[in-house]
Amino acid sequence: RSLLVMAGEARLAWRHGIPPRKSDLVEGERLPRGARRVSLTLRTVRGSGGCGCAWPEACDSQGGGMPPTSAQLRRAAREER
16 A cells, blocks of 8 residues: 655646556566556645646646647547647
């Protein structure tokens, strides 16, 4: 079991995900992953004033936003054809 709490740049400007694989290499030993994964995301709902964080280019409440994912780019390319 584990818990990861992210803040600041790691929370706002980095991409996060769980790699799709069936095992992990831990200290030289291959360990199978469990069949079930649970991911919880807790968020705070803000008013219309925005957050005022230090990463406006990554913050959607300050008009920024993350760059498109590869899946979004592929979808956009298909739609242009």
